[in-house]
Amino acid sequence: MARARGVRVWIVGGAPRDSLLGLPWLDADVAVAGDAEALARDLEALGFGRAIAISRATPRVFRVAGKTPLDLAEIEGGSIEADLARRDFTANAVAIDLESGRWIDPFGGARDAIQRRLRLVRESNLAEDPLRVFRAARLYATHGLRPDRRTLEACRRAGSGLARVAPERLQAEVAKLLEASEVGRAFGWAERAGLLSRAFGLRRPAGRWRRAARNLARLDPMLGRPSALPDRMSLRLAAIALGLRLSPRQAMRWLGARRFSRAQAGSLARLLDAVRAARAARSADARWAWVHDAGPAACNALALLERIDGQSGRRVARRLRRLLERQRSRPRVAGADLIEWLGVSTGPAIGRLLREVRIAVLRGDIRTRAQARRWAVERGTGARTAQIPKIVRPSVRSS
Secondary structure (H helix, E strand, C coil): CHHHHCCEEEEECHHHHHHHCCCCCCCEEEEEECCHHHHHHHHHHCCCCEEEEEECCCCCEEEEECCCCEEEEECCCCCHHHHHCCCCEHHHCCEEECCCCCEECCCCHHHHHHCCEECECCCCHHHHCCHHHHHHHHHHHHHCCEECHHHHHHHHHHHHHHHHCCHHHHHHHHHHHHCCCCCHHHHHHHHHCCCHHHHHCCCCCHHHHHHHHHHHHHHHHHHCCCCCCCCHHHHHHHHHHHHHCCCHHHHHHHHHHCCCCHHHHHHHHHHHHHHHHHHHCCCHHHHHHHHHHHHHHHHHHHHHHHHHCHHHHHHHHHHHHHHHHCCCCCCCCCHHHHHHHHCCCCCHHHHHHHHHHHHHHHHCCCCCHHHHHHHHHHHCCCHHHCCCCCCCCCCCCCC
């Protein structure tokens, strides 16, 4: 189609790089020496996907959103070599000429990719888009491309530019990094480059960032396996928050400011609550209360304890996991049951009593609904004035 229009086209950047690395690619960037919009409309007309304008500023970029998404961008500088010279890293500054099939590699990017090395094309290119500084850490995590010493020093010098990057763009790079199979080494590299406070929007001492990096490295052996717990993102965000000593409330505000969803922020707060409560659960009653209150966060909380807190964490997790495994089919008790049995209206006191009943059920003190009713009536004396006492102080936020 490009030949019919008399324009030259090249597949550039990520797709050639990932081909060299033996990795699958699901989309492609196309450099066009000519009218990219006309070519995108031609592709749309033949059913390859919908043509959408991504940027009408120079260089113009159009996306053909189909089964294999294509981003068509008009080249800068008058030649493909000049266009590649404007890119961030040599492994991304490679192209395949679709007319001849010839590789164009003016900076040795193919060799760098095969050797898993991340090198800058030019340090000055970092200033064009400061996000490229953190992208070095992300490519280290997702592709195993280790930045060389010159790249480390250049990123350290250019790191202040991250303050100018929109939080949404930073969040996308952070999310990609945290979803990688291994992130500990890449996170540690970013800490040495002084990027983390700006990339994550948190001013914390360097020692806490190093602790967060160690936490992530300890999770990597588990999260890199195919059978790993599915929620890598929550576990790693929690590992970072624990390393930085963030409270659940601070962690929620942090994720909100970095454009993570409310659901992700709430999930992180509940997980941090569960970890902190598990550490504080000294008595049998407190441990049964933890089993009740932790709810869906229990498995992730125990995984964090086992891998981050060393021997003491493994000991705590072992005790709590035994209680989780001892749960059997128990009588179900709802708030409506307590209201009927006690003849009172709903309110906070009913909620507190319901929690205590359910903990007693988990503990095995209550095995039938009849026992649950007797237990509630005994504890709920005086409930007509909504003055039901708390039997065990809540240890974590209710799930």
